[in-house]
Amino acid sequence: MNIALxxxxxxxxxxxxxxxxxxxxxxxxxxxxxxxxxxxxxxLGAVGVSRVLQGPADLDxxxxxxxxxxxxxxxxxxxxxxxxxxxGKAVAGRVAVRLNAGLIAGVTxxxxxxxxxxxxxxxxxxxxxxxxxxxxxxxxxxxxxxxPEAQGGTAAVETFSTDLxxxxxxxxxxxxxxxxxxxxxPEAELVVSAGRGLKGPENWxxxxxxxxxxxATTACSRPVSDIGWRPHHEHVGQTGTAIRPNLYxxxxxxxxxxxxxxxxxxxxxxxxxxxxxxxxxxxADYGIVGDAFDVVPKLTEAFKAL
Amino acid sequence: xxxLVCISKAPDTTTRIAFTEGDTRFSEEGVQFIxxxxxxxxxxxxxxxxxxxxxxxxxxxSVGGPxxxxxxRKALAIGxxxxxxxxxxxTDAGQVAAEIAAYAKDKGFDAILCGKETIDHNGSxxxxxxxxxxxxxxxxxxxxxxxxxxxxxxxxxxxKGIEKVAVSGPFVLSAAKGMAEQRIPxxxxxxxxxxxxxxxxxxxxxxxxxxxxxxxxxxxxxxxxLVDADNPTELVHLLREEAKVI
Numbered sequence: 001m002n003i004a005l006x007x008x009x010x011x012x013x014x015x016x017x018x019x020x021x022x023x024x025x026x027x028x029x030x031x032x033x034x035x036x037x038x039x040x041x042x043x044l045g046a047v048g049v050s051r052v053l054q055g056p057a058d059l060d061x062x063x064x065x066x067x068x069x070x071x072x073x074x075x076x077x078x079x080x081x082x083x084x085x086x087x088g089k090a091v092a093g094r095v096a097v098r099l100n101a102g103l104i105a106g107v108t109x110x111x112x113x114x115x116x117x118x119x120x121x122x123x124x125x126x127x128x129x130x131x132x133x134x135x136x137x138x139x140x141x142x143x144x145x146x147x148p149e150a151q152g153g154t155a156a157v158e159t160f161s162t163d164l165x166x167x168x169x170x171x172x173x174x175x176x177x178x179x180x181x182x183x184x185x186p187e188a189e190l191v192v193s194a195g196r197g198l199k200g201p202e203n204w205x206x207x208x209x210x211x212x213x214x215x216a217t218t219a220c221s222r223p224v225s226d227i228g229w230r231p232h233h234e235h236v237g238q239t240g241t242a243i244r245p246n247l248y249x250x251x252x253x254x255x256x257x258x259x260x261x262x263x264x265x266x267x268x269x270x271x272x273x274x275x276x277x278x279x280x281x282x283x284a285d286y287g288i289v290g291d292a293f294d295v296v297p298k299l300t301e302a303f304k305a306l
Numbered sequence: 307x308x309x310l311v312c313i314s315k316a317p318d319t320t321t322r323i324a325f326t327e328g329d330t331r332f333s334e335e336g337v338q339f340i341x342x343x344x345x346x347x348x349x350x351x352x353x354x355x356x357x358x359x360x361x362x363x364x365x366x367x368s369v370g371g372p373x374x375x376x377x378x379r380k381a382l383a384i385g386x387x388x389x390x391x392x393x394x395x396x397t398d399a400g401q402v403a404a405e406i407a408a409y410a411k412d413k414g415f416d417a418i419l420c421g422k423e424t425i426d427h428n429g430s431x432x433x434x435x436x437x438x439x440x441x442x443x444x445x446x447x448x449x450x451x452x453x454x455x456x457x458x459x460x461x462x463x464x465x466k467g468i469e470k471v472a473v474s475g476p477f478v479l480s481a482a483k484g485m486a487e488q489r490i491p492x493x494x495x496x497x498x499x500x501x502x503x504x505x506x507x508x509x510x511x512x513x514x515x516x517x518x519x520x521x522x523x524x525x526x527x528x529x530x531x532l533v534d535a536d537n538p539t540e541l542v543h544l545l546r547e548e549a550k551v552i
Contacts, residue, residue, distance in 0.1 A: 007465060014465060061434065061444050084430070086464045089422070089480065090446035093434030096400060102515025103400060105429035115519060121332075122425045124323040128519040168474050169443045172459070175467035184465055190552070214552055225483075232449070232484040233463065238319050238425055239343050240483060247551040258319045261425075264524065268549045270541065271530070281530045286544060290535030299538040306542065306552075 001075045002030040004049065005068050005082040005091065011039030015147070015187050016083035020140045022047045022148020024081040026110055033071045035059045038157060045155035047148040053160035058171075063164040065094035070162035072099060072135070084139040085186065092139045101135035108144040108244075108265070119144075122238040122261040142187045143244050144265065185236065188217035191245040191266075193236060195221035197252015197273065197292055201229035206296045207251060213303040219243070221253045237262035252292045255280025272296065307362035307453070309353040310415040311386065312406060312432065314424045315370060315377045316342040325521045332426070332521070341377045344421025346384070347488040348481035352451055353419050354385045355486060360453070363387045365415070369396045369405045375504065382499035383491035389502065394509035397517075399431035404512035406432070407439030415476060417458065422447055422480040430480065437478040445477060449484035 004021040007014045013021065013034075024030040025048035032049045034042060036057030044052055055067045068091065072080055080095050082088045084106050096103035108126065109117040119141060120127045185191065192211040198204065204218075211218045218234060225235035236243050238258040244265030251272045253259060260283050263269070271284040274291050281287050288295050317323075318338040326333040341350075353364045366381045367390040368374045378389040392405045410418060418440075423430040430446070437444035447463040458473045463482055491499075533541045545552050 009466065016465070061446070062437070062441075065434075065438060086447055086462070089430040090434055090444050093399070093403070093431045093436075094438035094444065096431075096515065097403070097435050097438035102398070103429070103431050103435070104516055105399070105431045119428055120426065120521070121317075121323045122428055124523075125325070126522050126524070128522070129516050130519055131516055132513070133515050167443075168477070169445070170472045170474075171469060172472055173470035175464050175469040187465075233468075235483060239347075242428070247545065247549075257322075261319075268545070268551045270545070283527060284530040285527065285549065286541060287530045287532050288535050288538065288541060289532065295535050295538060298536075299541065302539045302542040303552075305539070306546070 001077040002028050002079040002081060003068060003072045003075060003077045004030050004032045005080065005087070006032045006034045006042065006044065007083065007085060007087045008034055008036065008038060008042055011037045011042060013042045013044055014083070014085070016085050016142035018043060018047055019142065019145045019147060020081050020083040021049050023110065023140050023145050024079065025049060025148065027079060031071065031075050031077070032155065033068050033160070035064055035067065041155040041157055045153040046150045048151045048153065049155045052155045052157045054157050055160050056164070059164065060167040060169040061090040061094060063167060064091050065098055066162060066164050068095050069098040071160060078135045080137045082139050084141050088139040092137050096137040099135040099137065100133060101137045102131035102133045103137045104129050104131065105139045107138050107140050110145070119265070123242055123265050124261050141244065143189065182217045185217055185219055185234070185241050185243055188243065189246045190214050190216035191219050191243060191247070192216045192249045192251070193219035193221070193253060194224070194251040195253030196223050204230070206293065206300070210249070210296050210300045210303070213300045216249070221259055250280060251296060253280060254278045255283060307356055307360055307416045308414065309357065309362070309364050310410055310413070310418045311345065311350045311353050311364060311366045312418065312420040313345045313350070313366045313368045313378065313381050314342040314421070315339050315368065315374050316424050316426050319343065319425060323523065329521050330518070339377060341381055342421050342424045344423060344481055346381065348483065348485040349419035349421050350381055350384060350386060351486035351489050352481065356451070356453065365390060367392065367406055367409060369394050369402045371395060378504055379499050380491065382502045382504070383495040384489050385495060387502065389504040390507055391504065392507045392509055398514040399427065399429045400435060400515035401512045403432045403435030404439060405510055407436050408510035408512070409507055411440060417476060418478045420478065420480050422482045433478050433480040440478070442475070443473055443477040445471060445473060445479045447482045448479045449482050451479065451485060
């Protein structure tokens with residue numbers, strides 16, 4: 001039996017969590033654990049989860065780890081899977097310690113013969129990793145595994161809890177999504193990103209328009225976030241957010257090795273740069289050599305015409 | 307306030323990655339090693355700023371052999387007060403977290419700061435594991451840390467946006483971009499670092515929970531297909547019909 005730890009938004013499993021659940025289902029029968037509100041089965045039955053254990057709301061990382069570990073013990077599970085999102089980064093390690101389990105973090109493909117492929121060297125390489133322990137905790141990188149096929153089932157939801165103790169973490173201000181309807185960068189399937197080639201923050205309108213024309217999330221290079229043209233959370237690259245969208249459009253970014261490291265997991269890369277020698281073209285699938293201020297509005301119009 | 311900052315040795319961000327011994331080991335030939343950027347730029351610098359403003363001490367800790375000493379000296383040059391090296395060959399996050407926990411458990415640090423991940427292993431695993439060993443909260447992906455009296459006030463990145471939290475008592479955090487700005491060590495700092503304590507602590511003998519069997523480099527790209535700047539419709543067509551991504 002496997003356990004999948006699920007993060008919900010408005011009562012539905014997040015996309016990254018559904019991927020993690022589908023990954024676990026691909027390995028064996030899977031019971032999901034959620035904390036708090038759930039609409040129906042949260043969409044988990046459809047990806048093959050057999051049952052959902054619904055714990056109390058508003059748990060901190062330590063309490064959530066206790067909940068998941070208790071669920072693993074109750075279900076006699078020796079594999080716990082979770083997305084490598086903010087929750088995975090706060091809770092998966094705790095669960096591993098509680099269950100005396102090895103932790104394989106940042107997995108990018110289904111396991112083969114007990115061997116898991118994980119991201120290392122910031123996307124510059126992968127490693128095949130095996131657990132040394134009877135129990136194992138695995139986290140999956142959002143948008144790397146792919147969404148599981150819908151199986152059309154429904155999972156029974158059961159209330160579940162254990163002795164969770166008290167919390168020392170107090171929420172002062174709940175998260176306010178900054179980007180409206182746009183998908184968060186780590187989960188985004190389409191990303192439009194720009195760099196110093198845009199010459200100034202006042203010119204980002206054409207990037208926003210291009211992103212809006214295909215429903216993409218916006219991102220930027222490190223220099224642009226360092227000089228304050230764009231917020232830090234938009235910085236993609238080795239020391240910012242690592243992403244792996246289906247489509248990454250880079251405008252006016254030269255493609256330093258540190259930037260490539262954070263984006264080269266993208267399935268398709270499009271580079272728009274006026275310098276034909278920009279190193280980014282070597283890592284690109286498609287390219288346009290031209291001035292961003294000329295090319296980007298035309299490309300936006302072409303997308304809108306679809 | 308006394309802070310412990312966990313420091314990892316990592317290959318410089320410009321390193322071209324290669325493997326040796328049948329792709330089972332990272333090839334260190336010609337590689338320049340640095341303090342892992344998240345540990346240095348954000349965790350260490352923020353701890354130093356808080357101590358400079360309110361008094362106290364910043365201790366840095368790393369798990370590794372003598373090859374870690376240069377990066378510990380670098381962190382001392384930036385301003386850390388003393389360094390600890392736990393004498394073990396680091397093999398996985400579980401082992402490293404258990405070793406740091408064994409050292410830190412009775413030292414009474416007010417907070418333990420880690421970078422959000424290392425740029426070589428990318429597991430983001432040590433902070434939460436460390437927190438569980440020490441039975442304290444782990445605040446992951448923090449973009450700020452301040453104190454109101456004894457209470458720590460932090461902003462953290464979540465899937466839903468930035469969340470502001472307060473923690474009473476000791477805790478572990480993982481630091482993300484925004485927490486502090488990189489500092490370049492000056493000559494005075496470099497000189498002072500030579501005489502600051504670098505204490506060697508024997509390993510507790512923690513075991514690794516995982517084993518790397520083999521490394522691989524990603525397949526090379528087939529080559530870029532260039533589209534004329536006057537014909538972006540062609541690009542849209544290729545993305546739809548050939549790449550099938552929109």
